[in-house]
Amino acid sequence: MVFGWGKKKAKPMGAIPQNKEILLVDVPRVISDLGDLRKSQTLSEINNLRNDTEPLIDDLIQIGNMLEKDSLNVDNLDKHLAIIVVRGKKQVIDVIKKDVALLPKISSFDDATQLNTVLTQTLKKVGDVLGRQTRIIHIFAKKYAAQLKENLEVMNSNHSEIRTLLKNYDSTKSLSDQILYTLDQIKDLNDLHKVKSQKISETNKNTVLIQEKISMIKCSIDETKSSDSYGRYLALRDTCDKFRDQKSLIINQIHTQFTKISRPLSRYKYASSLDKAQKNLLSDLVAEPFDVLTSENRDSIITILENVRKGVSSGSISVKDIDKTTLQITQTTEFIDVFLRQISEYHTKYKELRDNVRSLKPENLDSLESALAKNITLADESRLKSATLQDAINEIDSGIPKTVSEIEEKLHEFSNTRYTVLLS
Numbered sequence: 001m002v003f004g005w006g007k008k009k010a011k012p013m014g015a016i017p018q019n020k021e022i023l024l025v026d027v028p029r030v031i032s033d034l035g036d037l038r039k040s041q042t043l044s045e046i047n048n049l050r051n052d053t054e055p056l057i058d059d060l061i062q063i064g065n066m067l068e069k070d071s072l073n074v075d076n077l078d079k080h081l082a083i084i085v086v087r088g089k090k091q092v093i094d095v096i097k098k099d100v101a102l103l104p105k106i107s108s109f110d111d112a113t114q115l116n117t118v119l120t121q122t123l124k125k126v127g128d129v130l131g132r133q134t135r136i137i138h139i140f141a142k143k144y145a146a147q148l149k150e151n152l153e154v155m156n157s158n159h160s161e162i163r164t165l166l167k168n169y170d171s172t173k174s175l176s177d178q179i180l181y182t183l184d185q186i187k188d189l190n191d192l193h194k195v196k197s198q199k200i201s202e203t204n205k206n207t208v209l210i211q212e213k214i215s216m217i218k219c220s221i222d223e224t225k226s227s228d229s230y231g232r233y234l235a236l237r238d239t240c241d242k243f244r245d246q247k248s249l250i251i252n253q254i255h256t257q258f259t260k261i262s263r264p265l266s267r268y269k270y271a272s273s274l275d276k277a278q279k280n281l282l283s284d285l286v287a288e289p290f291d292v293l294t295s296e297n298r299d300s301i302i303t304i305l306e307n308v309r310k311g312v313s314s315g316s317i318s319v320k321d322i323d324k325t326t327l328q329i330t331q332t333t334e335f336i337d338v339f340l341r342q343i344s345e346y347h348t349k350y351k352e353l354r355d356n357v358r359s360l361k362p363e364n365l366d367s368l369e370s371a372l373a374k375n376i377t378l379a380d381e382s383r384l385k386s387a388t389l390q391d392a393i394n395e396i397d398s399g400i401p402k403t404v405s406e407i408e409e410k411l412h413e414f415s416n417t418r419y420t421v422l423l424s
Contacts, residue, residue, distance in 0.1 A: 003221050009389070011388060012402055018416065018417045018418065019417070019418050019419075019420070020417050020418070020419050021419070021420045021421075021422055022419055022420075022421060022422070023421070023422050023424070024183075024186070024404065024407075024421050024422065024423050024424075025409060027183060027411070028180065028183065030411070030415070030419070031179055031180065031411075034176075034414055034415050035172070035173070035176050038172050039109070039169070040167060042112075042165050042166075042168070042169045043106060043107075043108075043109065043112060044130055045161075045165055046106055046112045046115065046162050046165055046166070047106040049158045049161055049162050049165075050103055050106050050115055050162075052154075052158055053103060053119070053155055053158045053159070054102075054103050056151045056154055056155050056158075057101075057103060057122075057155075059101060059151050060096055060100045060126070060148075060151060061100055061149070062095065063096070063144055063147060063151075064093050064096030064097060064100070066090070066094055066144070067092065067096075067144055068093045073421075085185060088132075088133040088137075089133075091129055091132070091133060091134055092129050092130065092137065092396075094382070095125050095126055095128075095129040095184050096126065098125075099121060099122055099125035099126065100122055100126065101118055103115055103118060103119075103386065104118065107356050109166075109169070111167065112162070112165075112166060114162060115162065116159070116166055117161040117392050119155070119158075119162065119205065120159070122155075123152070123155060123156055123159060123265065126152065127152065128147065131401065160267065164222060172414060175410050175413055175414045176414065178410055179407055179410050179411065179414070182403055182406055182407050182410070183407070185403060186400055186403055186404070189396050189399060189400055189403070192369050192392075192396060192398075193393055193396045193397075194392050194397075196392050197393060198388050199389055200389045200390060200393070203382055203386045203389065204386055206382050207379055207382040207383055209377050210379045210382060213375050214372065214376060214379060215374045217368055217372045217375065218372065220364075220368050221368050221369065221372065222363055224362045224364065224368065225365075225413060227362070229360060230362060230365075232360055233357065233360040233361050233362070234355055236353065236357050237357050238349070238351060238360075240298055240353040240354055240356075240357050243349065243350060243353055244350070246346055247346055247350075250290065250339070250343060250346060251290045251343050253339070253342075254289050254290050254293065254339050255289065255290070257331070257332050257335055257339075258285065258286070258289045258332065260328040260332070261305075261308070261325065261328050261329050261332055262286055263283065263319065264308050264311070264317050264319055264325055264329070265285065265286050265304075265308055266286055267305070267317050267318070268282070268307065268308045268311055268317055269282050269286070278300065278304070281297060281300055281301070281304070282287045282304055285301060285304065289339075290343070293336070293339050293340055293343055294340070294343075295344070298336060298337075298340060301336060302333055302336060303328055305332060305333045305336075306333070308329055309326055309329040309330065309333075312326055312329065313379050314328055329363065346396075400423070404421050404423065407421055408420065408421050
């Protein structure tokens, strides 16, 4: 027979779970009450197991004392065998004397933990030595073997129950901490809900103020635009806009004329040794003559046209019809002053109209329209901020019930009652 541990006692079937409704604010009190009850019950059960185990400790010590006095009739044994038996007996007695200790009294969980430690060490030491000396005990100390085996089985069973009780209490304590932590999360969510709701209220008030400001600005703009001076401003601005069409007519006339001589102008650019400024002027004259037809450029442009006409006449610039091209260049040269006058008159008239438009434009209209655009943007941003805050609140509102459900599940693990937690 080998020393071994007994089977764990089967737990009785639990009672049918009860249903109960509680408010969320009452959960900490329920947790505290259940925790105190579980603690009291656990300590009571451990203390009972401790009291059931204490006599067994005394028995082990007594068995060790009796075994120490028992000669085990080694005088009748072979000398070598007698030495083995005496040595084995001594090891068992030494372990019992050294490692079988009195159990601590139980008044707190520290005591219960200490009790578990003492039993763990005792059972391991005694179990190990009896395992090594099992043949000696069962053969030469048979009258102690059964009692030792029975004592150790009961002690191990009690120890196993103590460990289970401590483990279950730790699990309960962990559940309690989780529930309290979840309650803190809900509190944080509720606090965040209040903060964001307050921000929404402030943002909506700000939106109303901005909207009122927008209405006032629009009224000021409408009042400005309904004035006689603004009517004159619009009429003159329309005249100015239409006058800009004159520029297109002038550009088309100039472009039409210079298109006739664009080929010889382009060839002159590559056939002559012009400096950089002249080449740039010639390039612009071919591309967009309106832009370079100024009084400052008049003499240079006429010089270029004369040189081109001479080149065509001399044949250095090849064209299909020399006479026709020469005539077109001459006409273009004659038109230069006409074009310059048209351009100058256009710019003078346009500047006069534009200055008059600016003088008639209400001074505060630009600032009012700028303020209107700015406040419309602010109103849009304020509404977007409010919507974003509301999305966050909606997420909180949908998250809290899920968190409460987690609390309900943990409370059910914590006790034999199925709680329904009400927010209010």
